[in-house]
Amino acid sequence: MTDVFRQWREEYGPLFSFTVGTRKTIVLNELDATTDLLDKRGDIYSSRPRLVVAHEILSGGMRGLSMQYGDKWRKWRKIQHMGLNGRAVLAYCDHQTLESTVVLRDLLQDTGKQETSLQRFVTSVVLGICYGYRVQNLEDPMVRANYVAAIEYQKANLPGRYLVETWPILLWLPRQLQWFRAPLEKARAKDTNTYTTFLRRVKERAHAGYSKDCMATYTMTKGGDQGLSEVEVAYAVSAPFSAGIDTTMSTLRWAIVCALLNPEITKIAQAEIDAVVGRDRLPTFQDEAALPYVAAFIKEVTRFRPVVPLAIPHAATRDDTYRGYVIRKGTVVYGNIDALTQDPTLFPEPHMFSPARFLGKDVDPRLIDFTIPFGFGRRVCPGMHVALKSTFIVIARILWAFDLLPGPDGVLPDADAFTFLGLTRVPAPFRFSVRARHPDAVRVIEEEGAEADVRLKEWQY
Numbered sequence: 511m512t513d514v515f516r517q518w519r520e521e522y523g524p525l526f527s528f529t530v531g532t533r534k535t536i537v538l539n540e541l542d543a544t545t546d547l548l549d550k551r552g553d554i555y556s557s558r559p560r561l562v563v564a565h566e567i568l569s570g571g572m573r574g575l576s577m578q579y580g581d582k583w584r585k586w587r588k589i590q591h592m593g594l595n596g597r598a599v600l601a602y603c604d605h606q607t608l609e610s611t612v613v614l615r616d617l618l619q620d621t622g623k624q625e626t627s628l629q630r631f632v633t634s635v636v637l638g639i640c641y642g643y644r645v646q647n648l649e650d651p652m653v654r655a656n657y658v659a660a661i662e663y664q665k666a667n668l669p670g671r672y673l674v675e676t677w678p679i680l681l682w683l684p685r686q687l688q689w690f691r692a693p694l695e696k697a698r699a700k701d702t703n704t705y706t707t708f709l710r711r712v713k714e715r716a717h718a719g720y721s722k723d724c725m726a727t728y729t730m731t732k733g734g735d736q737g738l739s740e741v742e743v744a745y746a747v748s749a750p751f752s753a754g755i756d757t758t759m760s761t762l763r764w765a766i767v768c769a770l771l772n773p774e775i776t777k778i779a780q781a782e783i784d785a786v787v788g789r790d791r792l793p794t795f796q797d798e799a800a801l802p803y804v805a806a807f808i809k810e811v812t813r814f815r816p817v818v819p820l821a822i823p824h825a826a827t828r829d830d831t832y833r834g835y836v837i838r839k840g841t842v843v844y845g846n847i848d849a850l851t852q853d854p855t856l857f858p859e860p861h862m863f864s865p866a867r868f869l870g871k872d873v874d875p876r877l878i879d880f881t882i883p884f885g886f887g888r889r890v891c892p893g894m895h896v897a898l899k900s901t902f903i904v905i906a907r908i909l910w911a912f913d914l915l916p917g918p919d920g921v922l923p924d925a926d927a928f929t930f931l932g933l934t935r936v937p938a939p940f941r942f943s944v945r946a947r948h949p950d951a952v953r954v955i956e957e958e959g960a961e962a963d964v965r966l967k968e969w970q971y
């Protein structure tokens with residue numbers, strides 16, 4: 511769809527609309543219009559389009575990502591905020607730091623499982639946030655159960671798969687005649703069991719005197735559950751799993767692609783890291799503020815190849831007018847991240863990978879807090895702080911330790927080759943290899959790796 515939208519933008523201008531069946535859709539391809547509607551008129555444009563199958567039947571209306579705007583969503587969102595706001599995420603830095611050390615050791619040992627190692631890192635960080643739980647390998651039953659649920663949700667969202675999505679009138683049939691319903695309800699029962707089991711496990715451990723700061727424990731204290739039922743809380747606490755894994759993983763992959771394709775830029779980042787960190791230890795979060803070029807590198811990765819290029823569509827909850835357009839209640843509104851991040855008036859030469867565009871005194875004030883890749887207004891990604899922290903610690907450490915090289919076939923990745931995992935744009939599979947930049951890197955990774963093995967036991971149960 512990104513390509514079609516790009517073509518229509520060229521033909522019809524920065525704001526265009528189309529209708530499918532009875533549903534009108536508007537696409538915003540310009541930052542000012544996106545800010546005017548999705549941010550400034552957030553009281554109107556913060557809902558989601560109706561999803562009969564994925565949201566109502568499969569999820570019993572409990573997945574906040576696709577929830578309509580209103581009180582129930584506000585309570586769900588408060589749980590995300592409690593666990594993921596800028597201060598709360600500091601509690602996860604220790605876990606992220608230790609897990610990233612394990613990634614470096616995996617890369618150093620060159621087990622040929624770079625992807626698996628990064629995927630385990632991202633998954634462990636997310637389950638640490640949800641349940642204070644460490645993932646040692648991706649075969650973990652807790653991980654598998656969560657993946658099954660996330661994939662079912664993605665499949666239920668595939669356009670054209672269910673007639674009832676286009677014809678919700680079919681819900682008026684007697685339940686036993688709704689042929690599509692039974693497998694979805696079976697899957698829902700399984701998901702509900704998965705999520706409540708995880709939540710109860712955390713409760714049992716907390717009562718036994720053992721708990722890590724995580725979203726599950728936050729909901730157990732100070733009225734954190736806000737009167738929601740156990741099942742609703744269990745769904746809310748599980749939300750980072752479906753929203754936070756593919757997105758962060760894809761960002762890390764694109765960062766590696768950008769580093770491989772731009773060796774001169776990578777060297778500038780490495781020189782900055784060397785000057786601040788030296789050779790006797792790995793970079794830490796304490797170094798973050800002293801590494802502006804690395805921060806700009808990461809921002810530029812999220813701009814150059816935003817991983818959720820069309821964001822998640824919003825929907826209007828009442829009639830409105832804008833620049834002569836009449837926008838009816840129920841209209842679907844896309845903030846086209848892909849178009850905004852490639853807009854040459856905001857980003858000159860947008861096809862160039864250039865971290866420097868985020869540095870210096872002359873940066874456009876609209877880009878100082880650059881959050882476009884994380885969506886808009888009241889629905890902006892609540893996980894952005896944690897996603898950026900995960901990306902920082904892994905990328906800063908990889909650049910400190912290694913020179914990145916093409917894989918054994920000598921082929922560099924292609925920045926224009928990608929596929930989609932649900933809503934997430936991921937680079938086409940590519941291979942890379944690493945070479946330690948100095949002997950100290952090997953020593954430090956081994957020493958800090960041994961320490962991490964011991965410390966990470968705190969998150970295992």
Ligand code: HEM
Pocket residue numbers: 574575576587590594636639749750751753754755757758761817818821822823824845883884885886887888889890891892893894896897898
């Ligand atoms: C680089 C990684 C990530 C990117 C680029 C990203 C991007 C996005 C975008 C574009 C949206 C839609 C915003 C809108 O509707 O306007 C979104 C929503 C969301 N994201 Fe992220 N995300 C990332 C990582 C994460 C992580 C790590 C978590 C959780 C730990 C997370 C949790 C969520 C949730 C729960 C929503 C739904 C919010 C709502 O509907 O109110 N995301 N994200």
